[in-house]
Amino acid sequence: MNFDMIKQARELKSKMDKTQKELAKTIIEVESSKGAIKVTIDGQQNIRSIKISPDVIDPNKPENLEKLLLKAIKEATDKSQKMASKELSKLTGGLKIPGLM
Numbered sequence: 788m789n790f791d792m793i794k795q796a797r798e799l800k801s802k803m804d805k806t807q808k809e810l811a812k813t814i815i816e817v818e819s820s821k822g823a824i825k826v827t828i829d830g831q832q833n834i835r836s837i838k839i840s841p842d843v844i845d846p847n848k849p850e851n852l853e854k855l856l857l858k859a860i861k862e863a864t865d866k867s868q869k870m871a872s873k874e875l876s877k878l879t880g881g882l883k884i885p886g887l888m
Contacts, residue, residue, distance in 0.1 A: 802878050807831070810871050817866060819859035826863040830871050834860065 810830030817826045825838040837859075843852055 799878060803875070806874055806878060810874060813870070815863060815867050815870065817859060817863040819862060820855050824855050824859040826859045828863040828867045830867055830874070832864055832867050832871070834863070 813830035814835065815828050818824070820843065823840040823843040827835040829835060837856070839852070843855060845851060
């Protein structure tokens with residue numbers, strides 16, 4: 788058994804756990820449609836809040852609000868995933884490890 792490999796794996800896991808905790812604390816705020824929709828998400832893709840300007844709420848056209856929300860959520864999620872992927876790739880040296888971003 789290669790004890791150096793085991794030690795390296797434990798160190799990597801420790802660093803990854805620390806990075807995951809930091810990602811959970813990292814907040815990203817995305818504004819869409821000129822600030823009409825604001826989505827706050829963390830580095831682990833957990834949506835923290837969604838704020839909607841009353842100006843974009845039209846009870847006669849709910850599909851417009853739905854489109855704006857989907858766009859804002861997608862943008863926030865994409866931004867969060869890219870940031871998390873960048874942070875995790877620093878640890879893995881760019882290796883694609885199954886189960887990680």
